[in-house]
Amino acid sequence: MKWTVGKKIGGGFSLVLALVILMSGFTIWKIGEITANYHTFSKLNIEKMEMVQGTAADIANEGVTMRRFNFVGDPNDIPIYNDYKTKSNDRLKWLEKNLQAGTGLEYITSIKKAKEEYEKIAEMSMAAKQAGKIDEVARYMADAGAPYKATMTAAEKLTLDTRTYVIQEQEQYAKDARSSQIFLIVINIIVIIASSIIAFFISRNISRPVHTVAEAASQIAAGNLAADKITYQSEDEIGQLADAFNQMRISLRTVISQVSISAEQLAASSEELTASAEQSAQASTQVAVSIMEVATGTEAQGRNINSAAATVGNITTAIQEIASNASIATEISDQAAAAAQNGGSSIEAAIHQMNTINHTVTESALAVTKLGERSREIGQIVDTISxxxxxTNLLALNAAIEAARAGEQGRGFAVVAEEVRKLAEQSQEATKQIASLIQEIQNETDNAVTAMNDGTREVKLGTDVVNTAGGAFTEIVSLASQVSGQVKDIASAIDRVAAGSEEMVVSIREIETISKETSGQTQTVSAATQEQSASMEEIASSSEALAHLAEELQVTIATFKL
Incomplete structure (x- = not known):
């Protein structure tokens, strides 16, 4: 069976309530038993005393009635005497049946024996009175004195012993009542202690893991992802929360590690891209210088073309110099093309890396958003506990009111209700503290989401910049290829001019035309190299900005302890 926090709290309070109900039921039963025993005891003892005292009174009235009849001779005294005799005999039978040994039972036999002897003589005296035998009446009355006295003495002893027994039973009952009272007090104390122990264990089993989870959340909020795993064996809501925190720490650690590696790679790629852009700019500058030199030579060739026929030797020398410069320009153009291709490869790698960083940062933002949702779910659980x-507080208050209505008998229940109310107030205070901590976690989570979104936007901007640089590098590669081809064409043309130097005079006009075309082409190449140099500067600037963003990302990641 899965014990949730609600079931634990409900089970604890149910157990305490069951103990209180058992204690109350036992108290009511014990009080009822004591009351019933008291009523039975009182009724029986009162009846005993009435019977004992009535027996003594009836015997005394027998003697009074007998003497009055013997002196006065009133015939109405005879039925009165018989009535006292019958009542005293009935009382003696009841006492003989209900008295126990040691409580006056031994006097019943003495009373009956002396009473029979006395009644026999008394009836003989009354018969003599009816017969008018006055002398016999006096003699019978004198003989009845001794048994009558023995009867009254035994009756008095019976009365005294019965009274003593009743007093002793009352004292014993009082002792039993005090013992029962002490026993009930002990039972109440045991129930209170047991309830306190149950409440303590329930409170500790809830507060300890919650405090552990709160500390783990504080460490995560401070950026410490290297803390120990939260260990909690139960499968209740707190155990689920602990598992979620452990999984969240692992996920955050993985994401931050990946982002850190990507940031380092981005910084390195940015530095390489900057270096490549600078090299490409330098190469473009060299190409531009060479092309300008070619353009200058071509213009000089045009100005001197009218005197070419007379100075063939000088032209041959100039053509050789031009061929040499063209070879140098070809090599420089090839280097520029190779550098541009390398720069294009670096740009493609940077684009791929920026896309990877963008994907990683997006996943980080989603993970932090899920953390915020988990925090809100925890807040709902804390509201439920509150x-x-x-x-519980209301139930404790109602219980206290009912205990107050019960008066003295509900005092122990009122104490338990007050303890339950205090525990409820402590639970409310703990839930408030937990809610405050969860609010702080949610605030930190929102801040983290905002930071991740900002990082995503910055990475997107970096990606766009690198994509732009990639397009520029594509154009640079194309232009470098064109420049290389054109320079090679120039070198080939100059070679042909050198081979046909003997025919130069004849085709001077053709050379003039070629010189003009060469001048225009060199100007075009010069403009292209200038554009390439400007593009390389833009790429270098973008690479520096990208490196700065990578450094900021590394600083942000460094706040997390893995």
Missing amino acids: NIANQ
Whole structure:
């Protein structure tokens, strides 16, 4: 069976309530038993005393009635005497049946024996009175004195012993009542202690893991992802929360590690891209210088073309110099093309890396958003616990009111109700503290989401910049290829001019035309190299900005302890 926090709290309070109900039921039963025993005891003892005292009174009235009849001779005294005799005999039978040994039972036999002897003589005296035998009446009355006295003495002893027994039973009953009272007090104390122990264990089993989870949340909020795993064996809501925190720490650690590695790679790629852009700019500058030199030579060739026929030797020398410069320009153009291709490869790698960083940062933002949702779910659980504590407080208040109505008998129940109310108030205070901590976690989570969104936007901007640089590098590669081809064409043309130097005079006009075309082409190449140099500067600037963003990302990641 899965014991949730609500079941634990409900089970604890149910157990305490069961103990209180058992204690109350036992108290009511014990009080009822004591009351019933008291009523039975009182009724029986009162009846005993009435019977004993009535027996003594009836015997005394027998003697009075007998003497009055013997002196006065009133015939109405005879039925009165018989009535006293019958009542005293009935009382003696009841006492003989209900008295126990040691409580006056031994006097019943003496009373009956002396009473029979006395009644026999008394009836003989009354018969002599009716017959008018006055002398016999006096003699019978004198003979009846001794048994009558023995009867009254035994009756007095019976009365005294019965009274003593009743007093002793009353004292014993009082002792039993005090013992029962002490026993009930002990039972109440045991129930209170047991309830306190149950409440203590329930409170500790809830507060300890919650405190552990709160400390783990504080460490995560401070950026410490290297803390120990939360260990909690129960499968209740707190155990689920602990598992979620452990999984969240692992996920955050993985994401931050990946982002850190990507940031380092981004910084390295940015530095390489900057270096490549600078090299490409330098190469473009060299190409531009060479092309300008070619353009200058071509213009000089055009100005001197009218005197070419007379100075063939000088032209041959100039053509050789041009061929040499063209070879140098070809090599420089090839280097520029190779550098541009390398720069394009670096740009493609940077684009791929920026896309990876963008994907990683997006996943980080989603993970932090899930953390915020988990925190809100925890807040709902804490609200539920707070509502339970409120209901418990109301129940404790109602129980205290009912205990107050019960008066003295409900005093122990009132103490238990007060303890339950205090526990409910403590639970409310604990839930408030937990709610405050969860609010702080949610605030930190929202801040983290905002930071992740900002990082995502910055990475997107970096990606766009790198994509732009990639397009520029594509154009640079294309232009470098064109420049290389054009320079090679120039070198080939100059070679052909050198081979046909003997025919130069004849085709001077053709050379003039070629010189003009060469001048225009060199100007075009010069403009292209200038554009390439400007593009390389833009790429270098973008690479520096990208490196700065990577450094900021590394600083942000460094706040987390893995």
